[in-house]
Amino acid sequence: MHQNKNKKLNHIPVLLKEVISVLEPKNNDTYLDLTAGYGGHCNAVLNFTHNPGGAALVDRDDEAIKFIQEKYGKSKALIIHNDFLTASKDLLKSSYQFDLILADLGVSSLHFNEARRGFSLLRDGPLDMRMDQNQVLTAEKVINTYSREELFNILKEYGEEPKARLIVDTIINNRPINSTLQLADLIAKKFGYSRIHPATKTFQAIRIEVNNELNLLSDSLDLWLKLLSIGGRIAIISFHSLEDRIVKNFFKEHSSSKYEAELSLVNKHPITAGPQEIVNNPRARSAKLRAAVKIKT
Numbered sequence: 001m002h003q004n005k006n007k008k009l010n011h012i013p014v015l016l017k018e019v020i021s022v023l024e025p026k027n028n029d030t031y032l033d034l035t036a037g038y039g040g041h042c043n044a045v046l047n048f049t050h051n052p053g054g055a056a057l058v059d060r061d062d063e064a065i066k067f068i069q070e071k072y073g074k075s076k077a078l079i080i081h082n083d084f085l086t087a088s089k090d091l092l093k094s095s096y097q098f099d100l101i102l103a104d105l106g107v108s109s110l111h112f113n114e115a116r117r118g119f120s121l122l123r124d125g126p127l128d129m130r131m132d133q134n135q136v137l138t139a140e141k142v143i144n145t146y147s148r149e150e151l152f153n154i155l156k157e158y159g160e161e162p163k164a165r166l167i168v169d170t171i172i173n174n175r176p177i178n179s180t181l182q183l184a185d186l187i188a189k190k191f192g193y194s195r196i197h198p199a200t201k202t203f204q205a206i207r208i209e210v211n212n213e214l215n216l217l218s219d220s221l222d223l224w225l226k227l228l229s230i231g232g233r234i235a236i237i238s239f240h241s242l243e244d245r246i247v248k249n250f251f252k253e254h255s256s257s258k259y260e261a262e263l264s265l266v267n268k269h270p271i272t273a274g275p276q277e278i279v280n281n282p283r284a285r286s287a288k289l290r291a292a293v294k295i296k297t
Helices: 002-009 018-021 040-049 060-077 084-093 109-113 139-145 148-158 165-175 180-191 199-211 211-225 241-253 275-280 282-286
Strands: 031-033 056-058 078-081 098-104 229-240 261-267 288-294
Touching: 002 060, 018 040, 018 098, 018 229, 018 288, 031 040, 040 056, 040 060, 040 098, 056 060, 056 084, 060 078, 078 084, 084 211, 109 288, 139 148, 139 199, 148 165, 148 199, 165 180, 180 199, 199 211, 211 241, 229 241, 241 288, 275 282
Parallel strands: 031 056, 031 098, 056 078, 098 229
Antiparallel strands: 229 288, 261 288
């Protein structure tokens, strides 16, 4: 158990300094972390707010929630084990408002590092990819039971994969596929290796489908705006163009009208990681941070 705890503490939050810079946390601010994970961003924010009792920490992953409960359970923080859409709906029903809201939409590096979770195309594990281990849909069901057309649409839309049709043919012709490396190797043998693994976009697309990531984000943004106090700040970190586009368009829609605007953008262009952070934490390479201030209801 001690080793496991240490491993979780080694999780590196992306764009940490930048998140603190755009959120500007102050003493006694209330804080909603919609993807609390292993507490990297949360711990830094609470060091400024000194108000754990005014924090709500959300995650749908069993292991992350256990870690959060061990770390913050005695601090009177509200800990919510659910996806961020359901959690946001429940918080709104209870009339919560927050000065600071953060959503880090990335998959934890710990998930990629643990083969049994099925996120990594470099480590052999079951085709799982579930953020919430209690849900029924897994990557194995997507790969082995979805129709040719369903798989094509997922790879084309969620993976933006130009070779979607050929990859789907490869999958269909080799079913059943039972492990992450089996899937990754099938695609690699078909298309050859390059600087980026040829199965990268396929894995992204399947993960998005399994976890309903884009729909959850689209359906949540309006709720987050309602949960944000006047003068409050919201920051969202995305890791691929599909997520960033959704966030960018939402912020633009709610900030562009001169008289009706509800948001003022903190940054017009996404903030990205510097060279040193990318060296220390390669997954930060694709991270994009957007932030806004709520100026009216």
